[in-house]
Amino acid sequence: MRTQIAIIGAGPAGLMLSHLLHLQGIESVVLETRGQQAVESTIRAGVLEQGTVDLLNQTGLGERMRAEGAQHHGIRLAFGGQQHRIDLTELTDRAITVYAQHEVLKDLIAARQAANGQLHFEVEQVELKALDSERPQVYYRHQGEQRRIDCDFVIGCDGFHGISRAAMPGGLRQDYTRIYPFGWFGILVEAPPSSDELIYARHSRGFALISTRSPGVQRMYFQCDPTENVEQWSDDRIWNELESRLENHDGWSLKKGRIFQKNVVGMRSFVTEPMRCKRLLLAGDSAHIVPPTGAKGLNLAMADVCLLSQALETFYRHKSWRRLDSYSDDALQRVWRAEHFSWWMTNMLHTRSDDSAFQQRLQLSELQYTVKSRSAMTVLAENYVGSPFQMM
Numbered sequence: 001m002r003t004q005i006a007i008i009g010a011g012p013a014g015l016m017l018s019h020l021l022h023l024q025g026i027e028s029v030v031l032e033t034r035g036q037q038a039v040e041s042t043i044r045a046g047v048l049e050q051g052t053v054d055l056l057n058q059t060g061l062g063e064r065m066r067a068e069g070a071q072h073h074g075i076r077l078a079f080g081g082q083q084h085r086i087d088l089t090e091l092t093d094r095a096i097t098v099y100a101q102h103e104v105l106k107d108l109i110a111a112r113q114a115a116n117g118q119l120h121f122e123v124e125q126v127e128l129k130a131l132d133s134e135r136p137q138v139y140y141r142h143q144g145e146q147r148r149i150d151c152d153f154v155i156g157c158d159g160f161h162g163i164s165r166a167a168m169p170g171g172l173r174q175d176y177t178r179i180y181p182f183g184w185f186g187i188l189v190e191a192p193p194s195s196d197e198l199i200y201a202r203h204s205r206g207f208a209l210i211s212t213r214s215p216g217v218q219r220m221y222f223q224c225d226p227t228e229n230v231e232q233w234s235d236d237r238i239w240n241e242l243e244s245r246l247e248n249h250d251g252w253s254l255k256k257g258r259i260f261q262k263n264v265v266g267m268r269s270f271v272t273e274p275m276r277c278k279r280l281l282l283a284g285d286s287a288h289i290v291p292p293t294g295a296k297g298l299n300l301a302m303a304d305v306c307l308l309s310q311a312l313e314t315f316y317r318h319k320s321w322r323r324l325d326s327y328s329d330d331a332l333q334r335v336w337r338a339e340h341f342s343w344w345m346t347n348m349l350h351t352r353s354d355d356s357a358f359q360q361r362l363q364l365s366e367l368q369y370t371v372k373s374r375s376a377m378t379v380l381a382e383n384y385v386g387s388p389f390q391m392m
């Protein structure tokens with residue numbers, strides 16, 4: 001099979017890239033190892049920056065998000081028994097939207113399928129070949145048959161555990177990593193919202209986060225050991241832990257309900273540079289990971305492919321490598337800003353067993369300053385809502 005762009009992975013990065021290329025009249029084939037149902041039901045992120053929302057709206061994918069997502073104009077930081085509001089819209093003129101990643105994926109898949117896009121699920125043994133030639137090739141197995149794609153470019157959108165990053169020449173690639181000694185225990189609960197805005201809480205027992213999915217389903221997280229076994233956590237134990245960490249003197253209380261999903265995610269910061277070598281380019285989690293505290297992972301993936309689709313358009317329309325040549329540097333500017341912000345939020349809100357009393361005091365002082373100083377609040381708000389995506 002011959003196509004212009006072979007995209008490895010049907011996560012947010014791969015599907016959005018394929019959609020954007022289609023709108024520009026550029027052909028692509030997307031290969032995904034998992035089944036459609038698995039892709040559409042994996043529970044991950046929930047917060048969309050305004051840039052992601054604008055991109056979905058401008059490319060005709062915003063209808064369900066506008067109907068079912070919830071726009072939030074602020075977030076709360078909770079510590080010392082009190083909640084403090086950061087007014088995102090007043091400080092930045094922008095807002096965030098809570099709409100689950102798997103709903104975005106359903107919308108993207110429906111749009112690609114409606115346009116007869118080449119989107120192949122349950123492929124196996126994907127191999128990238130001839131990446132330093134003018135005609136890279138992708139080999140894979142699908143429905144019991146060996147297949148091959150000849151293309152102009154291969155785009156690795158296959159997440160942190162994919163194969164694309166490893167296909168970058170080792171001598172060229174520089175990886176930057178930080179592993180955190182904690183993870184997040186996430187639950188989905190049938191209950192009304194406990195708050196009309198997200199609450200990020202710091203407590204001596206550890207971090208907790210109250211988020212939402214819909215008027216009847218809530219998403220909550222608390223800091224845990226990264227190797228924690230969810231089987232060891234009864235519903236009562238989970239509620240006791242969340243109530244302790246969210247204790248407050250203002251009469252606010254947690255609304256409980258039936259917990260129908262429990263999972264643990266580890267946390268790391270990771271960046272690989274550069275994000276392009278010849279005709280192989282990386283986007284999203286295949287090139288960078290952030291701890292989830294800043295809600296950046298999905299949004300960075302969208303920002304990458306927004307740049308990349310424009311770089312590819314410039315290549316095909318003007319026969320110019322200019323934007324492909326600058327893609328890695330352009331994307332990494334936003335990536336490193338998000339890396340710093342996510343690392344900073346994580347450190348400010350999580351506790352470590354080896355924290356000294358001195359470090360605990362510094363952490364509380366930083367939180368107090370962050371909710372008191374308009375400049376500090378603006379720094380948080382600007383980073384949280386994200387800067388506008390670079391459009392044509």
Ligand code: FAD
Nearest residue numbers: 009011012013033044045158159162284285295296297298
């Ligand atoms: P992915 O979504 O990982 O998509 C990559 C796709 O490639 C997958 O569908 C995978 O099956 C496929 N693939 C892998 N290898 C191959 C191969 N060899 N061939 C073909 N296909 C392949 N971010 C937040 O902001 N908040 C959160 O709460 C949050 N929770 C998360 C929980 C988990 C368990 C994980 C893993 C991530 C979470 N993230 C969160 C991060 C966010 O979901 C990611 O940043 C986002 O999914 C990145 O999109 P992506 O398209 O780059 O990669």
Ligand code: DHB
Nearest residue numbers: 045046211292293294295
């Ligand atoms: C959610 C996830 C995040 O990582 C975050 O910072 C806020 C909300 C969520 O899943 O709703």
